[in-house]
Amino acid sequence: MSLIPSINKYVGDTCFPATKQEIIDKAKEHEAPDQVIEVLNELPEVKFYGMTDLLRFIIP
DSSP: OOSHHHHHHHHTTOOSSEEHHHHHHHHHHTTOOHHHHHHHHTSOSSEEOSHHHHHTTTOO
16 A cells, blocks of 8 residues: 555645755654555655655655
8 A cells, every 4th residue: 555645645735945853843743654654754865846856766
């Protein structure tokens, strides 16, 4: 099952550009499940400029 809809649900309202930590904080603020947090923790330490930018690191 794809986590993309879940990730969008929990971080879709993030104000970009955003750092990895800001995205994780937003997901936690929305009480994202551990599985979503684990995926976000695997992101590189870069600045993300939008959901498309973020998702390109998640979609295989």
